[in-house]
Amino acid sequence: MQDQIMPGQKEPADTVRIPVEALRTLLARIFERHGTSAEAAAILARNVADAQRDGADSHGVFRMPAYVSTLASGWVDGQAVPVVTDAAPGFISVDACNGFAQPAHQAAQPLLLEKVRSQGIALLAIHDSHHFAALWPDVEPYARHGFVALTFVNSMACVVPHGGKHPLFGTNPIAFAAPRAGGEPLVFDLATSAMAHGDIQIAAREGRQLPPGQGVDSEGSPTCDPQAMLDGGALLPFGGHKGSALSMMVELLAAALTGGNFSFGFSWADHPGAQTPRTGQLLIVIDPARGAGANFAQRAEALVQAMHDAGQPRLPGDRRYRQRRESLELGVALSEADLAMLTKLAEG
Numbered sequence: 001m002q003d004q005i006m007p008g009q010k011e012p013a014d015t016v017r018i019p020v021e022a023l024r025t026l027l028a029r030i031f032e033r034h035g036t037s038a039e040a041a042a043i044l045a046r047n048v049a050d051a052q053r054d055g056a057d058s059h060g061v062f063r064m065p066a067y068v069s070t071l072a073s074g075w076v077d078g079q080a081v082p083v084v085t086d087a088a089p090g091f092i093s094v095d096a097c098n099g100f101a102q103p104a105h106q107a108a109q110p111l112l113l114e115k116v117r118s119q120g121i122a123l124l125a126i127h128d129s130h131h132f133a134a135l136w137p138d139v140e141p142y143a144r145h146g147f148v149a150l151t152f153v154n155s156m157a158c159v160v161p162h163g164g165k166h167p168l169f170g171t172n173p174i175a176f177a178a179p180r181a182g183g184e185p186l187v188f189d190l191a192t193s194a195m196a197h198g199d200i201q202i203a204a205r206e207g208r209q210l211p212p213g214q215g216v217d218s219e220g221s222p223t224c225d226p227q228a229m230l231d232g233g234a235l236l237p238f239g240g241h242k243g244s245a246l247s248m249m250v251e252l253l254a255a256a257l258t259g260g261n262f263s264f265g266f267s268w269a270d271h272p273g274a275q276t277p278r279t280g281q282l283l284i285v286i287d288p289a290r291g292a293g294a295n296f297a298q299r300a301e302a303l304v305q306a307m308h309d310a311g312q313p314r315l316p317g318d319r320r321y322r323q324r325r326e327s328l329e330l331g332v333a334l335s336e337a338d339l340a341m342l343t344k345l346a347e348g
């Protein structure tokens with residue numbers, strides 16, 4: 001994650017502010033112009049604009065050229081119509097048909113909510129999907145319904161398993177959301193790699209060196225140079241064998257269980273310009289009001305208070321919510337260069 005502008009700090013001189021609705025409209029125009037259906041364009045535009053709004057920079061407007069080049073390469077089907085199957089009382093399967101994961105999720109959401117309300121738990125397994133985004137937008141809304149949600153996505157082989165020699169796992173994020181009585185939902189969203197691939201790209205673009213322990217070069221030697229990690233090198237899991245085990249779990253849940261590709265199981269070599277992983281996603285939604293969880297949100301609040309009492313200065317999600325409030329008040333921050341890039345993509 002890039003350093004954020006802290007309250008009271010000056011933002012760069014070339015920053016422009018744009019209302020989030022205007023940004024969503026501009027991004028939807030880009031998606032549709034470059035080959036998605038109007039429905040997919042609206043869903044993806046909201047996702048990217050909201051990431052930018054929340055300061056989730058590695059999955060904000062920075063991603064737009066890659067979405068466009070991937071669509072142009074023919075690797076992803078922007079017009080795909082997902083097929084939703086009611087597979088079992090607690091199990092929905094969605095074939096994204098080589099389209100983006102977010103429209104597939106949206107197509108299944110009414111059935112998922114119906115199952116969670118009637119049974120207390122349900123699972124959504126999406127396969128043949130492209131997820132190129134932050135994961136928190138997939139879980140936070142469920143916590144606002146009072147539910148607990150967990151999601152797992154695998155990506156592309158760029159992470160060396162612990163003790164291994166070659167990249168095999170994706171950056172394989174996990175996101176979690178839960179309601180809380182006294183504040184915004186508790187949400188965390190983290191890659192199981194030492195850094196997200198998007199943040200490596202941003203660091204390379206800015207010419208910044210990284211702290212030790214994030215990745216290796218093409219020889220497998222440790223490096224702090226993000227460009228060397230991108231040029232034939234790889235990332236490492238976070239936390240050694242622990243992150244590696246979680247990454248393995250994500251491959252099993254997001255790919256083996258859904259019917260999607262493993263991160264090492266697809267090749268985009270015939271599609272120059274392609275950057276979106278063609279894999280799978282698993283989402284589990286639980287109604288905590290069943291069983292002993294009737295006062296879940298109060299228990300969550302008690303835990304938060306205990307964490308603060310223990311000295312934890314901020315919760316996961318706090319930075320995003322703060323950034324969101326600022327963006328809603330002042331407009332979403334973009335650099336002039338990024339706004340020019342978006343305007344060009346909308347026209348070209």
Ligand code: NDP
Pocket residue numbers: 001056058059131132133134135136153154155171172173174175187188189190191192195196197198199314315316317318319320321
């Ligand atoms: P970060 O390491 O930036 O943050 C991980 C989590 O930790 C966030 O919930 C963050 O909250 C929280 N956090 C960070 N610092 C602190 C702190 N000091 N105290 C308490 N909590 C903290 O995320 P990653 O770099 O691992 O991932 C970035 C994004 O990349 C994610 O949105 C992820 O979904 C996405 N990604 C997507 C992939 C895909 O295949 N689609 C693959 C890999 C990553 P906060 O947000 O408030 O800072």
Ligand code: PYC
Pocket residue numbers: 058131132133155156171191195196197198199277
């Ligand atoms: O940032 O690691 C990443 C990533 C992979 C796919 C989409 N984002």
